[in-house]
Amino acid sequence: MVIQLDDVSLMRDGKWILKDITWKINKGEHWALLGLNGAGKTALLHMLSAYYFPTKGNVTVLQKRFGKDPLGEDLRKRIGIVSSTLQERIYGEDSAYQVVLSGAFASIGLYQTPTDDMRQKAQQLLKELGCFEYANRSYSTLSQGERQRVLIGRALMADPEFLILDEPTIGLDFIAREQLLEAISRIANHTNPASILYVTHHVEEVLPCFQHTLLLKAGNVFASGMTEELLTNDMLTDFFKVPVNVEWKKGRPFLTKI
Ligand SMILES: Nc1ncnc2c1ncn2[C@@H]1O[C@H](COP(=O)(O)OP(=O)(O)OP(=O)(O)O)[C@@H](O)[C@H]1O
Numbered sequence: 397m398v399i400q401l402d403d404v405s406l407m408r409d410g411k412w413i414l415k416d417i418t419w420k421i422n423k424g425e426h427w428a429l430l431g432l433n434g435a436g437k438t439a440l441l442h443m444l445s446a447y448y449f450p451t452k453g454n455v456t457v458l459q460k461r462f463g464k465d466p467l468g469e470d471l472r473k474r475i476g477i478v479s480s481t482l483q484e485r486i487y488g489e490d491s492a493y494q495v496v497l498s499g500a501f502a503s504i505g506l507y508q509t510p511t512d513d514m515r516q517k518a519q520q521l522l523k524e525l526g527c528f529e530y531a532n533r534s535y536s537t538l539s540q541g542e543r544q545r546v547l548i549g550r551a552l553m554a555d556p557e558f559l560i561l562d563e564p565t566i567g568l569d570f571i572a573r574e575q576l577l578e579a580i581s582r583i584a585n586h587t588n589p590a591s592i593l594y595v596t597h598h599v600e601e602v603l604p605c606f607q608h609t610l611l612l613k614a615g616n617v618f619a620s621g622m623t624e625e626l627l628t629n630d631m632l633t634d635f636f637k638v639p640v641n642v643e644w645k646k647g648r649p650f651l652t653k654i
């Protein structure tokens with residue numbers, strides 16, 4: 397089991413941001429988390445990565461029960477995260493290669509000497525993610541799409557058991573987005589992949605590798621289950637409160653407003 401949430405609620409500044417969330421991700425499952433702006437997606441991710449503590453309910457992440465087991469850096473090292481908050485914290489003068497390497501130490505910036513194995517692994521990840529040609533360029537000179545791929549490489553450096561991608565396609569053009577989605581598909585189809593949680597507003601980004609989906613609305617689980625059974629015209633019309641039509645192409649759902 398990767399995560400288990402039982403009746404979890406979160407209050408911030410007197411407001412319920414998450415309400416009665418019950419959710420389980422089993423090992424090897426990849427999930428998409430869909431929700432509109434303000435649904436509580438990022439708050440939920442902060443909880444899964446042990447930065448927020450639930451106001452009510454039980455959270456267990458990678459066998460660590462919040463409030464019972466020590467969490468801290470050990471747990472965070474087992475979780476890889478790519479988010480806009482992380483993107484802003486990376487030092488612009490570091491090269492793409494250094495940024496990927498820093499993932500081995502879960503640090504922002506590189507302060508320890510990497511081993512040969514680490515160097516080899518970073519190079520392999522840069523190749524796999526299609527970043528090798530700009531490996532020695534400084535992070536600040538990279539485009540948004542290039543940065544996202546480098547950050548995914550950084551997250552994979554520590555062999556995480558759980559990989560969280562919070563809206564990784566933000567600001568990407570059509571081609572960069574599709575390339576990034578292809579790279580994510582490849583990672584998801586590795587023989588021993590981390591469980592991936594892919595967070596987005598965009599239904600068409602739910603790739604075939606995300607066999608499970610959770611729909612989050614106003615801090616509540618609107619629905620969750622097998623992606624293909626869940627993302628129907630009726631369900632999404634109800635979810636968005638606008639009539640929509642879902643068309644599946646190459647295993648991906650595309651949405652049009654009727
Ligand atoms: N510390 C906080 N104090 C008060 N309200 C907060 C706090 N953090 C988040 N919120 C509110 O909780 C709600 C959920 O926020 P969250 O960032 O999780 O949404 P989201 O689903 O990630 O949205 P987006 O798609 O825009 O990123 C929002 O209304 C937000 O303003």
Ligand SMILES: [Mg+2]
Nearest residue numbers: 437438439562
């Ligand atoms: Mg968010």
